[in-house]
Amino acid sequence: MLTILFDGIAYGMLLFVLACGLAVTLGLMNFVNLAHGAFAMAGGYCLVVLVNRYGVPFFAALPLAFLFSAVLGFVLERTLYVHVYRKPHLDQVLFTIGLVFMSVAGVDYVMGSGQVFARLPSWLEGQFQVFGVGLGRYRLLIIVICGLLTIALQLILSNTRFGSRLRASVDDARVARGLGINVSGVFALTFAFGSGLAGLGGALGVEILGLDPTFPLKYMIYFLIVVTVGGTSSITGPFLASLLLGIGDVAGKYYVPTLGAFVIYTIMIVVLIWRPQGLFARGAAR
Amino acid sequence: MSRTSRIGAIQDRLAARSRWHVLEIAFWLAALSTYYLLPGKHLILTEIAILALFALSLDLILGYAGIISLGHAAFFGFGAYVAGLLAVHGIITEPLLALLASGLAAMLLGFVTSFLVLRGSDLTRIMVTLGVALVLRELANRNGWLTGGADGLQGVEIKPLLGLFRFDMFGRTAYAYSLGVLFVLFLLARRIVNSPFGLSLQSIKGNPLRAAAVGIPVNRRLVAIYTIAAGYAGIAGALLTQTTAFASLDVFAFDRSADLLLVLIIGGTGYLYGGLIGALVFKLMQDYISALTPQYWPFWIGLLLVVIVLVGRERITSWTTPIRALASRLDWRADRRRAQLAPGSHP
Amino acid sequence: MTAPVLETIDLEKKFGGLTATSNVSLKVAKGARHALIGPNGAGKTTLINLLTGVLRPTAGRILLDDRDITAVAPHRRVKLGIARTFQINQLFADLTPLETVSLAVSERLGAGKDWWRLVGRRAQLMDEVAEILEGFRLTDVMDERTAILPYGKQRLLEIAVAVASKPRVLLLDEPAAGVPEDERHMILSIVAALPADVSVLLIEHDMELVFQFAQRISVLVNGALFTEGTPDEIARDARVKEVYLGETTDA
Numbered sequence: 001m002l003t004i005l006f007d008g009i010a011y012g013m014l015l016f017v018l019a020c021g022l023a024v025t026l027g028l029m030n031f032v033n034l035a036h037g038a039f040a041m042a043g044g045y046c047l048v049v050l051v052n053r054y055g056v057p058f059f060a061a062l063p064l065a066f067l068f069s070a071v072l073g074f075v076l077e078r079t080l081y082v083h084v085y086r087k088p089h090l091d092q093v094l095f096t097i098g099l100v101f102m103s104v105a106g107v108d109y110v111m112g113s114g115q116v117f118a119r120l121p122s123w124l125e126g127q128f129q130v131f132g133v134g135l136g137r138y139r140l141l142i143i144v145i146c147g148l149l150t151i152a153l154q155l156i157l158s159n160t161r162f163g164s165r166l167r168a169s170v171d172d173a174r175v176a177r178g179l180g181i182n183v184s185g186v187f188a189l190t191f192a193f194g195s196g197l198a199g200l201g202g203a204l205g206v207e208i209l210g211l212d213p214t215f216p217l218k219y220m221i222y223f224l225i226v227v228t229v230g231g232t233s234s235i236t237g238p239f240l241a242s243l244l245l246g247i248g249d250v251a252g253k254y255y256v257p258t259l260g261a262f263v264i265y266t267i268m269i270v271v272l273i274w275r276p277q278g279l280f281a282r283g284a285a286r
Numbered sequence: 287m288s289r290t291s292r293i294g295a296i297q298d299r300l301a302a303r304s305r306w307h308v309l310e311i312a313f314w315l316a317a318l319s320t321y322y323l324l325p326g327k328h329l330i331l332t333e334i335a336i337l338a339l340f341a342l343s344l345d346l347i348l349g350y351a352g353i354i355s356l357g358h359a360a361f362f363g364f365g366a367y368v369a370g371l372l373a374v375h376g377i378i379t380e381p382l383l384a385l386l387a388s389g390l391a392a393m394l395l396g397f398v399t400s401f402l403v404l405r406g407s408d409l410t411r412i413m414v415t416l417g418v419a420l421v422l423r424e425l426a427n428r429n430g431w432l433t434g435g436a437d438g439l440q441g442v443e444i445k446p447l448l449g450l451f452r453f454d455m456f457g458r459t460a461y462a463y464s465l466g467v468l469f470v471l472f473l474l475a476r477r478i479v480n481s482p483f484g485l486s487l488q489s490i491k492g493n494p495l496r497a498a499a500v501g502i503p504v505n506r507r508l509v510a511i512y513t514i515a516a517g518y519a520g521i522a523g524a525l526l527t528q529t530t531a532f533a534s535l536d537v538f539a540f541d542r543s544a545d546l547l548l549v550l551i552i553g554g555t556g557y558l559y560g561g562l563i564g565a566l567v568f569k570l571m572q573d574y575i576s577a578l579t580p581q582y583w584p585f586w587i588g589l590l591l592v593v594i595v596l597v598g599r600e601r602i603t604s605w606t607t608p609i610r611a612l613a614s615r616l617d618w619r620a621d622r623r624r625a626q627l628a629p630g631s632h633p
Numbered sequence: 634m635t636a637p638v639l640e641t642i643d644l645e646k647k648f649g650g651l652t653a654t655s656n657v658s659l660k661v662a663k664g665a666r667h668a669l670i671g672p673n674g675a676g677k678t679t680l681i682n683l684l685t686g687v688l689r690p691t692a693g694r695i696l697l698d699d700r701d702i703t704a705v706a707p708h709r710r711v712k713l714g715i716a717r718t719f720q721i722n723q724l725f726a727d728l729t730p731l732e733t734v735s736l737a738v739s740e741r742l743g744a745g746k747d748w749w750r751l752v753g754r755r756a757q758l759m760d761e762v763a764e765i766l767e768g769f770r771l772t773d774v775m776d777e778r779t780a781i782l783p784y785g786k787q788r789l790l791e792i793a794v795a796v797a798s799k800p801r802v803l804l805l806d807e808p809a810a811g812v813p814e815d816e817r818h819m820i821l822s823i824v825a826a827l828p829a830d831v832s833v834l835l836i837e838h839d840m841e842l843v844f845q846f847a848q849r850i851s852v853l854v855n856g857a858l859f860t861e862g863t864p865d866e867i868a869r870d871a872r873v874k875e876v877y878l879g880e881t882t883d884a
Binding site for chain 1: 354356401402405406407408409410412413414416417418420421424425428540544547548551581582583584585587588589590591592594595596599
Binding site for chain 3: 289292293296297299300301303304477478480481482483484485486488489492493495496497498499500501502503504507510
């Protein structure tokens with residue numbers, strides 16, 4: 001049971017790193033980027049190619065995957081996304097769905113449609129035995145890395161100037177602009193950073209979530225659930241939601257396999273109806 | 287102007303909305319003629335008819351009530367599986383009856399889930415409807431004992447339509463059946479949108495605050511149209527099962543809901559023919575592109591979506607306005623009455 | 634005063650820490666020509682929103698003919714006899730005035746849920762629609778899309794729609810707002826010509842219209858009822874002038 005808890009926490013934290021970029025995007029520009037998973041996929045494939053084909057060390061490939069997705073995000077944001085901000089939600093949804101389809105088919109074409117695996121350093125395989133409980137080493141690594149990232153994010157948000165500009169822009173973009181904050185610049189950087197995080201998450205997730213061209217489609221709903229349940233006005237909301245989701249999904253699939261993912265979808269629907277702004281949000285109506 | 291002629295003029299104005307345009311009649315005559323003129327194409331024509339009905343169902347809620355749904359495939363799939371199960375277990379063997387039963391089942395599902403789309407913003411609706419479709423897919427996936435799981439529903443045998451018309455492998459019966467169902471349901475939908483109920487829906491879409499201030503029970507009307515639309519989608523799904531003798535998880539696929547939105551964007555929403563025209567164009571496009579790149583055709587669909595949004599949906603629908611302008615120009619009777627109402631002609 | 638047709642009892646509306654409406658006990662008499670005035674931000678529109686059910690009060694009650702309607706949904710209040718116009722036109726941009734008024738009338742007569750009969754078939758209904766359109770000078774534009782109508786016509790339509798519901802209480806939220814000078818008189822004459830058994834609560838900034846129209850005036854300041862009385866009393870009340878003048882000197 002503790003193993004399940006442990007696995008669930010690892011899964012949850014991974015989901016958080018993957019989804020927090022989406023949460024910020026949604027909260028900042030009220031823009032639902034269904035293609036967020038594509039950036040994660042990009043990071044994952046980047047890692048796989050670097051490690052398998054070019055023999056780059058795993059830990060060097062991780063930040064490179066982050067950079068790859070971040071740059072990709074920045075470029076796409078400045079060239080394409082920026083034209084879609086003012087459009088109605090339906091258009092935004094269609095636009096990002098289009099991007100998803102393109103990325104899925106494109107990656108299928110370039111990399112083939114099978115699942116890919118990354119060669120992990122040997123010391124990451126296997127388990128630690130702690131108090132008689134088997135803790136997967138890789139999952140432990142994920143918890144450590146994601147935990148550090150979460151703390152760093154919270155620090156950046158609360159203690160840096162960029163952080164306060166970001167928070168101001170999320171709260172009220174118009175007022176922020178009036179105060180002289182370069183909202184579109186903030187947004188471009190945030191989008192890039194969020195995409196980079198997604199890429200890092202995708203890279204870390206190759207081992208746990210599996211990676212194939214349909215990744216953005218498969219995991220889209222998970223990101224949406226994190227954002228829905230966690231709300232978009234803080235870091236802690238999505239964080240807690242991710243943990244809840246991760247543990248719930250792992251435990252659900254273990255204890256009640258016939259219902260499986262059914263449970264978390266239902267949770268999302270219930271939460272959306274009861275509290276449209278998320279379980280943990282500060283209740284700012286939009 | 288006398289009282290009776292005043293009323294007459296008003297009634298005529300309102301009736302103009304629902305009068306059959308020449309182009310409409312031409313459209314259905316052309317559709318009917320394809321049965322005779324294109325005997326080799328009945329299979330793809332059946333697919334087009336089914337997709338058209340599915341798109342019509344989404345137009346009812348999107349174009350007329352303003353509800354965005356990313357999970358309309360939920361009702362399509364539900365209808366499909368119900369029809370399949372009715373056939374497999376011999377519960378209702380006559381296809382038309384089974385079709386009606388599937389439609390009713392889908393309507394029930396629509397009714398039950400309708401309260402989910404009443405509250406919340408467009409964003410919420412998108413996520414909720416997506417969630418519902420995924421839930422159904424998961425349920426179908428996990429309960430293989432009932433649905434056949436990932437392999438699909440096996441052993442679906444469709445008995446002759448009305449006991450008389452066997453479903454042949456060229457799709458003749460299938461096409462006549464699908465086209466007939468499409469036409470009848472279209473007529474019904476046309477009646478509904480031109481009724482006071484339909485007008486109230488359009489008002490809800492335009493300004494829900496004002497609609498409530500006029501005394502319209504907004505939620506009740508939305509539930510009603512959502513239920514009806516779900517029934518239409520369920521019937522479309524049942525048609526698919528009955529004409530292909532198979533049902534798989536595919537019917538719940540996200541692709542289906544996404545493609546459907548594209549169909550309505552191509553054809554335009556809010557005038558009922560958008561789904562039909564869009565389905566025709568979409569299927570032809572799909573056929574053509576899949577022949578070129580069978581595996582990667584989603585790429586081109588994605589590209590089309592991106593381009594359409596960037597260019598602007600209004601510009602796309604503006605392509606259909608010349609057709610509509612032409613249609614109203616053809617309506618010479620309306621011109622005569624308009625002259626009657628002109629200020630100069632008052633006694 | 635005989636039993637009021639519309640009454641609020643200690644009505645309160647708070648938005649978080651902000652009190653938009655505080656302890657408002659207002660009585661609108663049957664057949665009243667009652668005006669509600671007050672400086673900007675006094676909460677007049679909020680009060681209308683409370684009366685029509687668009688907003689739920691945090692405390693207090695609303696009575697329509699002694700019937701408690703505090704928890705009744707907006708569309709049901711219309712059926713019970715309250716109609717309102719909006720300060721900023723809330724119309725159906727893509728519908729024509731003819732369709733809009735037909736909608737209001739058919740909803741009132743319960744024909745709104747009819748999904749089988751085509752719009753416009755019921756002649757009696759259409760007669761009433763024609764009358765309303767004529768009364769509001771909308772006959773010549775009745776077939777145009779509302780979005781392209783001149784503002785004055787839209788404003789007339791806004792009032793026409795409310796009147797089409799045959800309300801017992803009509804709440805007019807600044808009906809003359811934004812209407813060009815030369816078209817104002819039409820609004821004024823229509824407001825003056827409303828049936829005597831309809832009780833009217835009018836919000837207005839245009840003092841000329843207020844004093845021409847009202848038999849009773851209530852003054853709302855900072856969400857609370859400041860004072861009430863006949864037009865003469867209010868005109869002579871120095872405090873009222875102060876409240877308004879105080880506002881303009883601050884601005």
